Amino acid sequence: MIQICNLTKRYGRSRGVTDLTLHVPEGGCFGFIGPNGAGKSTTIRTLLGLLSPTAGSARVLGLDCVRERKAILAQVGYMPSEAMFYPDMRVGQVIRLSANLRKMDCRTQAAALCEALELDTKKRIRELSLGNRKKVSIVCAMQHRPRLYILDEPTSGLDPLVQRAFWSELEARRKEGATVFLSSHVLYEVQRYCHRAAIIREGRLVIEGTTQELDIENRFFDYYEGRAEL
Helix, strand or coil: CEEEEEEEEEECCEEEEEEEEEEECCCCEEEEECCCCCCHHHHHHHHCCCCCCCEEEEEECCEECCCCHHHHHHHEEEECCCCCCCCCCEHHHHHHHHHHHCCCCCHHHHHHHHHHHCCCCCCEHHHCCHHHHHHHHHHHHHCCCCCEEEEECCCCCCCHHHHHHHHHHHHHHHHCCCEEEEEECCHHHHHHHCCEEEEEECCEEEEEEEHHHHCHHHHHHHHHCCCCCC
């Protein structure tokens, strides 16, 4: 589903990601863990073709992330870490625009998601809290029912009730066959909802395995500081 091979992305003299190799199998939930600045968002933006790799390669849904990025963006449900929208647009307009860009009628799915998340579609973006802007991102990423979800810190800014509704919907999609790749620094949610996970530090892969093997909630800092291995 996602294949990353020796991926490197440099920003001038600094490196966002270095020699990263990772395989995300179809049908599961894969957690990508690390603190802010570890390289999670750089990896995700490179997968989507929003950044060009300095070296190495990546394929998403069998498509090359450089040459076929438009096709990737059309097929993936992407949720960026920051919810950025035109401030004077209404929520409903933003959601319809997202669907129209994919040339899809997503009204039924969008309405169901807005109801589950208690999202008021008549409000303008500038009137929304951070949590409600994140809800808009969730609807835009999920309304077209993609095969693959790529989510960057999806629960940041959400209250516990909305987090529960989000994970319930995402888990239902996964059981229908969708694949989820998400970045997070919330250890318990990766341990609870993901089947496999990888830890990244300073742009380099530290360790990868099943969440059962890794026991991330209890052993994350041991892996991160090099005191443990599988």
